[in-house]
Amino acid sequence: MSQPDASAVLTLKDVEKTFGPVVALKRMSLTVRPGRVHTLLGENGAGKSTLMKILAGVHAPSAGTITLEGRPFVPLSPQDAAARGLAIVFQELSLCNNLTVAENILATREPAVAGFISDRKLIARARQLVEELGLPVSVTARVADLSIAQRQLVEIAKGLSHDAKVVIFDEPTSSLSDSEAEILFRIIGRLKAQGKAVIYISHRMEEIMRLSDDITVIRDGEYITTVEARETTIDHLIALMVGRRMDEIYPPRIGDGPKLHVAPVLAVKGLTRMGDFEDVSFDLHAGEILGVFGLVGSGRSEVMNALFGMRRASGEIRLDGKPATIGSATEAIRHGIGFVTENRKEQGLVLSHALRPNISMAALPRFSAKGFLKPRDECAEARAEVARLAIRTNSIETITGTLSGGNQQKVVLAKWLATHPRVLILDEPTRGVDVGAKFEIYRIIRQLAAEGTAILMVSSELPEVLGLSDRVMVMSEGQVKTITPREELTPERVMSFATGGQK
Structure with a gap:
């Protein structure tokens, strides 16, 4: 799609980036216009x-x-970029957990009186912004006490x-519920109305089609094409992005499925924890995928943490x-329970360490005997899981933090499958x-269920819950x-339960 440069606020032409012999970006071009949402679409590792x-x-x-409003744009730091008119909301949180919401929002730009930071003005300025945006957070709360969604x-x-x-919004809805995502969508609509240019990065195809005006697809670090959202389809975008068609996003069940009539x-x-959840009861069978759905605050993740x-x-x-007392993660592992947490960066991985x-x-x-590690067994297990999950890495000694997000998530899965x-x-x-990585993770989940693993799957994505689960528990x-077979549920019925509209 041809776009006149005269109308552009931001342009990139033949941008490349190399890290030694590794080419991360090649011949990247982009034209971003004011008052429009320009989505950047590509697999993990594509160069976004x-x-x-x-x-x-x-x-x-x-x-x-690179030019911004017709002038060369090569910022020296994020602070320099912001000062020159480009703001970015990163997917990976850059907040200080020990500070308050207000202190994080206005970090390095705190209002001062006589050379001292004015807490009163700081709180007032942050509160004004939060209220204008319609965000359900307290500016005096400590970030460490907030949920992942609130931190986002x-x-x-x-x-x-x-x-x-x-x-620029980089995966802004990855940890938001539908209601919180709607707040963000209203904010983006306001930015468009003000004539701001929005660059949007997301893997959620439905929201991409809803929000986007223009969509640029990149693959393997290279520009593929730019299309108008109204002139394309999800299937076409997926084919452009991954270089192949994916007719079935959710792999079919393998085998006969779980035997719900056995113990x-x-x-x-x-199960009860006052203030978080009350009287939670359910059964989970070998080979079953029990989906758990609920809006933020429903208690779903808190139940998983308790288990x-x-x-x-x-x-x-x-x-x-048999009765089981589970008072720690160590006891849970001893009982044969694995837990892939929602926050892989802080709770799932040590990013500075290798895959092994x-x-x-x-x-x-x-992998140990008499208190000593058996490196040969450890390496063999790591290689086996890398092959099993198709983790893209040159070696099991590769630093985990250098992998794409999809491959990091597979490493978390590998960690628990090793148990x-x-x-x-x-x-x-x-x-x-x-x-693309989602499809591979779905395939792995299906295979684990076919092998007899009992799976509890919490997800904020309703299509994912309905696409994979045998039964769905709504909180x-x-x-x-309710706990209902997937075949008896529709998205509307699930949301009715989740919002308290059905008994």
Whole structure:
């Protein structure tokens, strides 16, 4: 699609970026116009993050030209980029957990009186911004006390606290519920009305088609094409993005499915934690995928944390018919429970370590004898899981933090599969990964179920819950509203339960 440069606020022409012999971007071109949402679409590892870091001043381009409002634009730092009119809301949170919401939003720009920071003005300015944006967070709350979704909203407020001509959103809805995402969509609509240019990065195809005016597809670090959203389809975009058609996003069930008439592997009765959830009861069978859906605040993740021993709760838990006391993650692992948390960066991985220790860390007793590690067994397991999950890496000694988001998520899965779990809890298993990596993770989940693993899958994406689950448990305000076979549910019925509209 041809776009006249005269109408552009931001242009990139033949931008390249190399890291030694590695070419991360090549011949990248982009034309972004005011008052429009320009989506950047590509698989994990396609070069989106590198491009965003160049625009934010984290990296300098190796070749090519960038202009902002017709003037050369090569920022020296994120602060320089913001000062020149480009704001970015990163997917990976850049907040200080020990500071308040207000202190994070206005970090390095705190209002001062006589050389001292004015807390009163700081709180007032942050509160004004939060209220204008309609965000349900308190500016005096400590970030460490907020949920992941609330932290993402604070990250958005921090990015929008700058007076920007171009605003970049990098996976802003990856940890937001539908209601919180609607807040963001209203904000984006307001930015468009003000004549701001918005660059949007997301893997959620439905929201891309809803929000976008223009869509640029990149693959393997290279520009593929730009199309208008109204002139394309999701199937066409996926084919452009991954270089192949994916007729079935959700792989079919393998085999006959779970035997719900036999005794359950996991039975939970009356699980209660005051203030979080109450009287949660359900059964989980071998080979079953039990989807768990609920809006933020429904208590779904808190229940998963309690089952894994990370939160104290009353009630009864039985494994294979026998009472189980799970007071810690170590005891949960000993009972054969694995837990892929929603926050892989802080709770799932040690990003500065290689794949090998990340994969083996939860199952070290399997790779040790008399207190000594058996490196040969550890390496063999790591290589086997890398091959099994198709993790894209040159070596099991590659630093995990250098992998794409989709491959990092597979490493988290590999870590728990190395423990040979009987029950596997998946909390947002595809958060922040592209459609190609999602398909591979779905395939893995299906295969695990076919092998007899009992799977609890929490997801904020309703199509994902309905596309993979055998039964669906819907939670609202800390209570289970229904446990229903997937075939008997529609998106509308699930949302009715989740919002308390049905009993």
